[in-house]
Amino acid sequence: MQIRTPEFKESARIALHDVGLQKALGNVKNGFPGKRAAAMARLPEFDALRDQARDVKNHVIAHLDLYLEQFEAKVLENGGHVHWCRTSEDARQTILKICREQNARTVTKGKSMVTEEINLNEFLEQNGIQPIETDLGEYIIQLRGEHPSHIIAPAIHLNLEDVADTFHAHHHTPRSVDPKVLMQEARERLREKFAAADVGITGANFLVAETGSSIIVTNEGNGDLTQILPNTHIVVTSIEKVVPTLEDMTLFLRLLARSATGQECSVYNTLSTGGRRPGDQDGPENFHVVLVDNGRSDMVGNDFQDMLRCIRCAACMNHCPVYGAVGGHSYGWVYPGPMGSVLTPQMIGIEQGALLPNASTFCGKCESVCPVHIPLPKLMRHWREKEFEKHLTPRTARWGLGGWAFMARRPALYRKFSALSNAALRLMAGKKGYIRKIPMVGAWTDWRDMPAPSGKTFMQQWQEKQRSGH
Amino acid sequence: MSKAEILGNIRRGLGGKITDEARATVKNRIQAHAPNLIPARGQLPAAERLALFINMARESAAELIELNDLADLPAALDQHMQSLGITELIMAQDKCLTSLDWSPLQNKQTTQRVSQVGDLASLTTAFLGIAETGTLMLYSRAESPTTLNFLPDTHYVVLRREDIVGVYEDAWNQLREETGGQMPRTVNLITGPSRSADIEQTLQMGAHGPRQLVIYLI
Numbered sequence: 001m002q003i004r005t006p007e008f009k010e011s012a013r014i015a016l017h018d019v020g021l022q023k024a025l026g027n028v029k030n031g032f033p034g035k036r037a038a039a040m041a042r043l044p045e046f047d048a049l050r051d052q053a054r055d056v057k058n059h060v061i062a063h064l065d066l067y068l069e070q071f072e073a074k075v076l077e078n079g080g081h082v083h084w085c086r087t088s089e090d091a092r093q094t095i096l097k098i099c100r101e102q103n104a105r106t107v108t109k110g111k112s113m114v115t116e117e118i119n120l121n122e123f124l125e126q127n128g129i130q131p132i133e134t135d136l137g138e139y140i141i142q143l144r145g146e147h148p149s150h151i152i153a154p155a156i157h158l159n160l161e162d163v164a165d166t167f168h169a170h171h172h173t174p175r176s177v178d179p180k181v182l183m184q185e186a187r188e189r190l191r192e193k194f195a196a197a198d199v200g201i202t203g204a205n206f207l208v209a210e211t212g213s214s215i216i217v218t219n220e221g222n223g224d225l226t227q228i229l230p231n232t233h234i235v236v237t238s239i240e241k242v243v244p245t246l247e248d249m250t251l252f253l254r255l256l257a258r259s260a261t262g263q264e265c266s267v268y269n270t271l272s273t274g275g276r277r278p279g280d281q282d283g284p285e286n287f288h289v290v291l292v293d294n295g296r297s298d299m300v301g302n303d304f305q306d307m308l309r310c311i312r313c314a315a316c317m318n319h320c321p322v323y324g325a326v327g328g329h330s331y332g333w334v335y336p337g338p339m340g341s342v343l344t345p346q347m348i349g350i351e352q353g354a355l356l357p358n359a360s361t362f363c364g365k366c367e368s369v370c371p372v373h374i375p376l377p378k379l380m381r382h383w384r385e386k387e388f389e390k391h392l393t394p395r396t397a398r399w400g401l402g403g404w405a406f407m408a409r410r411p412a413l414y415r416k417f418s419a420l421s422n423a424a425l426r427l428m429a430g431k432k433g434y435i436r437k438i439p440m441v442g443a444w445t446d447w448r449d450m451p452a453p454s455g456k457t458f459m460q461q462w463q464e465k466q467r468s469g470h
Numbered sequence: 471m472s473k474a475e476i477l478g479n480i481r482r483g484l485g486g487k488i489t490d491e492a493r494a495t496v497k498n499r500i501q502a503h504a505p506n507l508i509p510a511r512g513q514l515p516a517a518e519r520l521a522l523f524i525n526m527a528r529e530s531a532a533e534l535i536e537l538n539d540l541a542d543l544p545a546a547l548d549q550h551m552q553s554l555g556i557t558e559l560i561m562a563q564d565k566c567l568t569s570l571d572w573s574p575l576q577n578k579q580t581t582q583r584v585s586q587v588g589d590l591a592s593l594t595t596a597f598l599g600i601a602e603t604g605t606l607m608l609y610s611r612a613e614s615p616t617t618l619n620f621l622p623d624t625h626y627v628v629l630r631r632e633d634i635v636g637v638y639e640d641a642w643n644q645l646r647e648e649t650g651g652q653m654p655r656t657v658n659l660i661t662g663p664s665r666s667a668d669i670e671q672t673l674q675m676g677a678h679g680p681r682q683l684v685i686y687l688i
Contacts, residue, residue: 027671045509052506059499065480066488066496078653084473136677137668153668160670179669187678191587194678210500211653221664221679224620228656239476244496245503246642253638254509261667264526265603268679269659276655279612282584283655293476300483 001119001147003348005332008355012326021327024159028150032318035262036369043258053255054373056248057309064300064308067209067242068291074212078274080287088118091292095120095201095234098288099129102232104198108190110216110223111135112203113151113312114292115236116334117347120201131201132193134222139186143170149328151335152260152314157327190222200226200284202272204237205311206252207289210245213273214289217256217266224270233272233284238292240308252311255371259313295347303382307342309372316366316376322359331356338366338376345383354392357383396440415459422453505639512602512637519601523634524687526604530662531675532683540566540628540688545574547626550684551591552576560585560622562594563613567628585617592618593626596685597648598641599634603661606685607641609649610656619658625680627660630688 004011015021040046060067072082085091099107107124109115109131121131121142133142137155141148143166148154155163163182168175171185202223204214214235216223227233243249257263276283299305317323317337328336333353335343341360345353357380366376387393388401407414429435429452437445444450455461481488514522527534537546551559559580561567572580585592594614596606606627610616619625635641645657664679675681 024670031671043509043511045507048507049509056506062484063492063496065477065484066492068477068480070496070500084476086472086475090472134678135668136666140668153671155668156671158670163669179672179674182669183666183674183677187676190678195587209496210503213653213657219664220666220677221620222677224616224658225678228616228620239480244499247503247505247639250638250642251506264529265605265659265661267530267660267662267664269605269661271653271657271659273653273655273657277610280610280615280655281612282615282617283610291476293472293479297476297479297483300480301485302483305483 001116001122001334003333003352005344005348005353005356008330008332008359011330011332012359015326015330020159020162021157024157025324025327028153028156028318029324032260032262032314036259036315036318037262039258039262039264042264043254046255046258049251049254050371050373053251053311053371054309056243056251057372060243061240061300061305061308064239064242067244068239070209071207071212071242074209075274075287075289076212078212078287080212080274080289083288083290084293085290086293088292088294091118091236091290091294092120092123094290095236096124096127096129098232098234098286099124099199102198102286104129104232106130106132106193106197107199107201108132108134108194108197108226108230109138110200110202110218110226111138111154112201112236113148113334114203114238115201116148117294118236118292120236132190132197134190134194134226135218136183136186136220136222139190140166143167147329147334149336150314150317151312151337151339157329194222194225194229197226197230199232199234200228200230201234201236202227204235204241204289205256206249207237207242208244208246208249208271209242211271211273213271215249215269215271217253217269219261219263219267221268224268227270227272228283231284232286232288233275234288234290235272236290236292238294239296240310256311256313259311259315259369259371299346304342304346304379306374307339307346307379309374310339310343311372312339313371315369315371316374319365319369321361321363321365338380339374342374342376342379342383345386350383350386350390351392354383354387357381357387415457418457419460422457425450426452428452503642508637508639509602512600514601514636519636520631520634522636523599523601523604526601527599527662527685528604530604531665532604532662532685534685534687536687538688541570543628543686543688544570544572546686547593548575548578550626551578554591554624556590556624558590559626560589560592560618562592562615562618564595565613567593567595584615585621587621589622591624591626592622593628594618596627596629597633598644599629599685600636600638600641600659601634602637605659605661607645608658608660609645609654611654616656616658619660620679622680623676624682624684625663626684626686628686628688
């Protein structure tokens with residue numbers, strides 16, 4: 001998809017004034033956090049599981065090469081194929097080749113963010129193959145020519161009325177605003193597509209090295225119909241999804257649904273291992289796993305390694321005040337919210353992605369709800385540092401930071417200056433106690449008043465108290 | 471080519487060469503498949519385990535019907551199918567099902583094949599029930615095609631009380647034992663009927679999979 005991340009500020013401004021979007025975003029804030037909290041409360045071991053999940057992921061990353069080799073060996077042993085793809089282009093060509101071998105005309109798809117990342121749908125269409133999204137949310141946005149605005153609830157930016165209009169226009173049925181009727185329409189239309197597809201593409205939530213299995217975690221059952229009806233099943237996934245054993249996968253399953261939707265357990269957790277076995281009456285003959293790197297192997301050993309622990313539950317964006325205000329499309333690429341603000345600069349480059357790690361209040365909520373304890377604010381700070389190093393930071397901010405750094409290295413000067421500005425601010429505020437306008441920081445004072453410092457600086461107070469023996 | 475590049479890049483990030491120690495660590499971890507922390511919730515004596523399974527399955531919106539004997543199944547199904555107006559049952563070919571006396575099914579027929587678009591009801595067995603979350607474990611094999619678990623509107627599943635385990639870890643061990651460590655093509659963990667909240671985050675039942683999941687507990 002087209003990268004629109006550099007337009008973040010403008011997109012965010014438009015989003016804040018979009019009445020429909022603001023209503024829809026209410027469904028995020030009023031839904032997910034409460035459900036997650038309730039699920040957590042029912043499982044006393046939840047926090048202990050999070051610690052363990054972090055440790056298992058760290059262990060896997062420290063042996064990622066070996067676990068991937070083991071996973072591949074098991075897939076081959078079960079008659080499947082593994083394709084290693086360094087870039088999006090490698091992955092697209094690999095998938096196209098498999099589809100061509102099957103003379104594929106239509107491809108059904110289960111929900112997959114990695115296929116968004118590699119821009120697969122557009123590419124298949126250009127090559128005469130029709131991709132059909134089958135997850136209800138993905139189906140809705142595909143009809144509208146949109147991309148997901150959330151990694152687990154792709155159509156969360158839409159209201160019922162929008163879906164009603166979309167289905168009315170594309171299905172040529174009477175317009176209904178009954179969600180039940182709308183879902184039924186999608187169900188009926190997609191049934192035939194499932195049966196007619198030549199290839200089914202799904203993502204994977206985890207890959208199990210012990211068995212060579214991939215697992216998808218879903219509620220609708222579309223991912224299952226996608227993979228069992230066509231002759232060929234392609235799993236498009238990324239290298240950090242591997243876990244050692246079924247027991248380790250279980251640890252993550254206990255965290256994933258609860259962190260994501262607040263469910264005790266998703267409806268369908270499906271393990272796929274190789275192709276159809278002798279005697280099996282259904283299921284795909286061919287099983288392919290496309291392992292996408294796309295910059296992830298560069299993260300091993302760098303400042304962003306912790307991000308490889310991410311299990312894509314979306315808890316960070318569900319609790320994020322910035323995501324909740326501007327929605328996923330404002331972020332301008334595939335991954336929104338705090339996890340996207342860390343991942344996007346890695347994948348599209350800090351030159352294009354720099355606004356995202358800056359679009360954070362650093363309230364810390366994302367880190368506090370992360371099931372694998374990713375220090376998201378810290379990683380966003382690392383990106384700000386890289387931005388500064390590369391001289392991408394706007395000049396006024398650089399001057400400001402440079403000036404502050406100069407003072408901070410000279411404590412005596414710093415104290416004198418802060419005492420002086422303290423007094424100056426108090427003078428500017430006068431009797432009101434707050435300041436309406438400060439030159440050069442209009443971005444702040446245009447929208448709010450700046451409270452004046454209430455007394456002496458911390459250092460002044462400290463020294464006085466030391467002297468008076470308190 | 472890509473494989474060598476990706477693995478090479480990972481190794482560079484990890485600081486160089488693969489050691490024998492690292493290889494042994496990975497091999498041992500996979501062979502040991504040791505459990506991680508197991509929640510206390512599922513570690514219960516048999517009677518409480520059964521009660522937990524029933525509660526959790528019902529919470530997931532599965533319909534759960536208790537029968538004393540497998541022989542009572544055809545009559546129970548007759549009644550349930552009658553209430554839904556269903557006249558054909560697509561069946562898995564497990565011996566325990568095919569050997570039953572199906573004459574109680576009145577004006578209805580049973581068919582043994584894979585499922586197709588348009589089928590209204592299927593019947594399969596479950597390999598295990600997992601009490602922790604009220605989940606059924608099924609796996610693909612010649613007698614039990616996976617399409618039966620997903621295409622029909624109503625999925626009837628037979629589960630024996632003694633096949634209910636407490637937690638997933640027990641289930642994996644039993645699966646390894648049952649299949650000689652050879653994973654079947656598909657393992658399905660099913661908790662309730664299909665659903666979606668993709669329209670305005672309002673939960674609707676019956677998205678793409680079965681609209682109803684009916685468990686007969688024997």
